Ligand SMILES: CC(C)(COP(=O)(O)OP(=O)(O)OC[C@H]1O[C@@H](n2cnc3c(N)ncnc32)[C@H](O)[C@@H]1OP(=O)(O)O)[C@@H](O)C(=O)NCCC(=O)NCCSC(=O)/C=C/c1ccc(O)c(O)c1
Ligand SMILES: O=C(O)CCC(=O)C(=O)O
């Protein structure tokens with residue numbers, strides 16, 4: 001008789017949720033048990049799984065060389081990309097390659113920690129609301145969980161980060177955030193000029209980039225990648241998102257007519273996307289486009305998005321400069337922290353978040 005292999009958990013949904021979410025093992029813990037089948041809790045309805053017939057392999061989001069960022073042609077391509085695609089990649093952006101490599105290494109270091117160490121940063125144990133380790137986006141609101149673990153860090157100050165962020169990654173994350181400040185400002189300046197906003201004064205700075213959140217995402221090898229997702233369809237609630245991905249790939253952006261376009265990894269590049277806050281402030285000129293991430297059956301993937309956001313206490317709405325020519329406001333004035341709470345209280349649901357602010 002074949003020996004029975006003791007499994008550390010049953011496949012019962014409650015046991016799986018306890019092991020993954022409450023015990024701090026994450027989906028990485030499940031993946032490393034060598035499961036042969038995806039547990040039921042992660043199986044997405046058919047319509048949420050990526051069908052390869054809708055993927056456009058010949059299409060690509062723009063790739064913009066930032067070395068001559070003062071060149072009006074570069075500015076034009078940035079504004080065009082933000083209007084037409086909502087997504088683009090930048091190369092020669094000035095963020096040192098070492099800073100990118102170090103933050104990717106640090107992401108692997110954090111997720112490589114034993115569950116007991118990562119558990120200290122679960123919502124219920126974390127020393128601060130600004131530091132959170134978790135699995136999936138909103139497990140309490142989701143019918144099917146996403147195959148993703150994350151560490152989410154809301155930046156308040158260097159001192160707070162030094163005191164509270166996980167020691168294995170905090171220096172590298174802070175260095176990456178600091179070294180990306182220049183390119184973030186340049187992008188916002190260019191995008192604002194395209195809206196007739198010629199100066200980012202203190203008020204505009206707080207509206208556009210008054211807060212930042214950085215997530216370290218870990219997508220472990222999945223036993224049945226075709227049945228689940230790494231991240232479900234959503235648009236970001238940020239002003240702009242600056243995303244660093246590794247060499248694995250798997251991010252898809254919504255194209256025309258229900259199609260999906262892959263964002264191929266380009267060594268040293270950064271993916272930039274418009275978030276809902278910028279869509280609202282530009283009165284719909286710049287678009288926050290739906291995107292999602294596939295699970296992978298053979299490789300572990302990481303990504304590191306920086307969400308550049310309005311300050312939570314700011315009231316956002318279409319800029320007066322955009323409405324000056326008589327254009328009608330498509331969005332009402334909303335308190336940004338109300339907008340974010342609305343986003344965090346529901347499962348990912350494509351482009352629906354922005355309905356909250358529509359007139
Ligand atoms: C977000 C709020 C408003 C929440 O504050 P507060 O009211 O004190 O409550 P809270 O208990 O911290 O969180 C409220 C809920 O949001 C959820 N939440 C908070 N932070 C996160 C997070 N990082 N990831 C997932 N859920 C979160 C919590 O689970 C809470 O749910 P519940 O416990 O009420 O059921 C506050 O922290 C704030 O104002 N932050 C500043 C602005 C900000 O952070 N903006 C976020 C931009 S992030 C952004 O653009 C995208 C993030 C994202 C994340 C995962 C993905 O998978 C993804 O695709 C995208
Ligand atoms: O992992 C990625 O490539 C994208 C993740 C994402 O969309 C997000 O965290 O908001």
Ligand SMILES: [Fe+2]
Pocket residue numbers: 234235236291
């Ligand atoms: Fe996103």
